[in-house]
Amino acid sequence: MKVREFTKPVTADKLNESLASRFGSKIDLEAFSTEQLEDARNKVRTALSQTETNEAFDAVQDTTYQKNKLFLDVLNTAIAERDDNIVSEIDEAVQEIKEGEEDKAELVMAAKDMVDRLTGWMEDTAEMQTESMLELADAIRDEMGSEASEAFTNLVKPALESMYEVMETTRGTLTQGVGQLTGEAQPMDTMGAEDPAAEPEMEPTVDADAELAPGEVGMPDDDGMGAADAAAGGEEEAGREKRESVERSKKKS
Numbered sequence: 279m280k281v282r283e284f285t286k287p288v289t290a291d292k293l294n295e296s297l298a299s300r301f302g303s304k305i306d307l308e309a310f311s312t313e314q315l316e317d318a319r320n321k322v323r324t325a326l327s328q329t330e331t332n333e334a335f336d337a338v339q340d341t342t343y344q345k346n347k348l349f350l351d352v353l354n355t356a357i358a359e360r361d362d363n364i365v366s367e368i369d370e371a372v373q374e375i376k377e378g379e380e381d382k383a384e385l386v387m388a389a390k391d392m393v394d395r396l397t398g399w400m401e402d403t404a405e406m407q408t409e410s411m412l413e414l415a416d417a418i419r420d421e422m423g424s425e426a427s428e429a430f431t432n433l434v435k436p437a438l439e440s441m442y443e444v445m446e447t448t449r450g451t452l453t454q455g456v457g458q459l460t461g462e463a464q465p466m467d468t469m470g471a472e473d474p475a476a477e478p479e480m481e482p483t484v485d486a487d488a489e490l491a492p493g494e495v496g497m498p499d500d501d502g503m504g505a506a507d508a509a510a511g512g513e514e515e516a517g518r519e520k521r522e523s524v525e526r527s528k529k530k531s
Contacts, residue, residue: 290356297352301345307356311462313453315360319353320397322346324404331409364460382459389456396449403442411435 290307298304307315326346411434419427 288355290352290359293348293352293355297345297348300348301341305349305352305356307352311457312357312360313457313462315353315357316393316397319350319357320401322350322353324401326350327401327405328408331405386456386459389452389459393449393452393456396445396452400442400445400449403438403445407435407438407442411438 294304294307310318326343329343329346411431415427415431418430
């Protein structure tokens with residue numbers, strides 16, 4: 279074995295193999311985007327922090343805790359490797375393309391830094407919701423009474439929960455923005471939006487209340503005194519002649 283093999287950095291694949299050999303499961307790293315790996319890393323980190331803070335010493339020797347520790351190592355290494363690859367690709371691109379691309383790369387890294395900072399705030403808020411909140415409530419109860427402690431908790435707890443939810447939503451938006459900058463996510467879907475140019479033209483309609491002049495559609499081209507009146511008068515005369523004929527027949531009989 280050569281000396282340089284001792285200093286060879288441990289890769290995510292090697293750690294993943296160790297995870298599989300010790301606990302019988304591994305992470306399919308290729309199936310996740312960088313943002314998804316970061317989300318999983320943050321959740322595992324928070325769970326470990328809560329265990330270390332809340333549980334006794336025996337808990338950190340638990341199999342679940344040890345497995346999560348190795349999970350975290352795999353995720354951290356995979357993310358670092360992807361970041362290194364991104365930096366390497368950026369360095370190569372800067373040498374081949376115009377100078378403005380370097381500014382674009384810096385903007386991407388700055389955007390990712392915003393996500394990381396917000397993630398840290400979320401972890402701090404989660405800690406305040408659990409440990410700090412409970413400890414402070416107990417201290418207020420001891421010094422100022424149960425009523426003051428309960429009033430404080432009822433006021434502050436919803437505020438912390440609301441702040442965490444807002445940051446969670448904001449982080450999702452920032453993550454989407456980073457994905458659009460790096461090309462790993464698509465812009466918001468605009469399918470279904472109405473295209474004004476595609477709207478059918480309205481067919482001309484005729485107002486039922488509008489008056490039409492003689493000779494226009496729907497009106498006979500006369501003065502209104504023609505066949506219609508004649509037909510009406512003829513019908514009346516025919517009826518009168520029929521009645522007179524009946525009366526003459528009755529007289530003869």
